[in-house]
């Protein structure tokens with residue numbers, strides 16, 4: 001599936017919820033289901049610091065596609081992190097770099113991402129794109 | 144029973160009467176900043192709509208009026224703290240600015256290599272970092288008073304730390320993260336016994352505890368207006384005259400000078416020596432109104448009522464399974480910090496916010512203190528005079544819901 005197809009699917013999922021409780025149960029559930037990041041990847045260089053909770057982001061490239069694994073101490077952030085990786089992981093680097101993540105607004109989570117100081121999500125998104133950029137430029141030089 | 148009519152008090156705070164996420168707002172983040180009563184809001188707009196002018200320099204009507212209101216506010220702070228004179232009150236951006244002023248003037252002028260500065264484990268970053276910067280520059284040594292598991296200073300250890308090398312002791316009056324009220328009089332007297340200067344961070348104290356700088360015999364005390372029902376981004380510093388007079392100025396510019404030439408500049412008298420540039424006149428003026436508001440309710444009445452809330456909330460929260468209160472000092476201001484087994488504080492904060500309840504989660508700008516307790520942070524509810532037991536009940540219900548969601 002493309003980035004936008006996955007986004008549209010998430011938006012559809014959220015349309016089922018008419019109150020905050022359903023929405024948060026869904027996010028918390030995603031957080032609980034996201035596998036813990038392997039200890040070897042929980043190194044300092046993979047840390048994205050929010051003011052309140054730590055997010056770890058590990059990225060690798062395989063066959064021109066970028067894969068992400070991530071984790072957080074806080075379960076709601078972990079749920080949000082899970083959504084971001086679901087949308088971007090396994091996509092071609094060029095697509096990731098130009099991706100417009102409209103689902104965040106559509107599902108009413110923009111305010112979470114706006115709290116830059118209290119969670120590392122904005123920084124995480126930026127870092128995901130940076131990895132994609134790094135992988136494409138590496139490719140360009142090795143070609 | 145409380146002397147305060149809470150319904151009447153609540154009417155005076157317009158911001159409280161709104162819904163957040165479809166629920167009536169419960170504001171329990173008062174240690175971060177208190178809300179403002181209508182009189183303070185009116186004082187701000189009254190200044191701008193009635194007598195805005197630059198102070199101390201104009202000779203016209205508005206300038207005179209603004210200058211007298213500005214200086215009247217200084218006088219009201221003098222009375223609030225029972226300072227000997229209003230020259231000893233310096234306007235600042237707040238507590239942080241006050242501590243930085245002291246470290247950049249007194250600290251840089253009078254401390255040298257090997258001198259010791261004592262702070263405590265429960266300091267806010269604003270009473271840690273300025274001293275670390277000074278230590279780095281001057282080669283001074285920072286010493287830290289340890290605390291007990293209940294969150295009280297280990298006073299014996301403090302007394303043993305003191306020596307003729309101690310030049311500054313700077314300690315928080317009431318902890319923003321734990322609520323602990325420290326024995327500041329004993330701390331100050333002990334500092335003086337070795338010839339050190341005593342500084343008190345009163346950011347969390349002014350809205351709960353009557354402060355008398357003369358009976359405390361404190362050398363410097365700093366506070367922020369915004370934690371005292373006043374405007375944000377301003378506060379004041381009290382310093383003893385003999386210290387302020389011998390301290391060099393910090394920021395240079397207009398207002399703080401007597402005469403300027405390219406060969407030599409002479410500085411103004413205190414307090415103006417430390418107030419370079421056009422100050423925050425509107426907020427200074429409104430702080431006076433905030434102090435009048437507090438005086439009218441009576442600090443002892445406010446505090447008695449808050450202590451009732453604190454006791455009630457402590458009982459109710461302690462009854463929640465898996466919840467632990469962090470900070471169990473015998474004397475506390477109305478701050479409750481807690482952790483819940485298996486739940487990250489940020490998740491608590493987000494889910495309470497969905498229910499219209501504003502608390503603070505995280506490290507509260509006291510990271511070394513969190514390290515002392517081996518935790519990433521806490522959730523903190525802090526109460527002001529307009530809070531109610533019914534709101535505490537909502538918090539308890541909210542937390543039950545948080546547990547249902549997360550466990």
Ligand SMILES: Cc1ncc(COP(=O)(O)O)c(C=O)c1O
Nearest residue numbers: 237238239267269319346347367
């Ligand atoms: C104990 C304590 N000290 C200092 C400060 C800093 O105050 P301000 O940010 O107003 O300078 C605070 C505010 O959070 C505080 O709680």
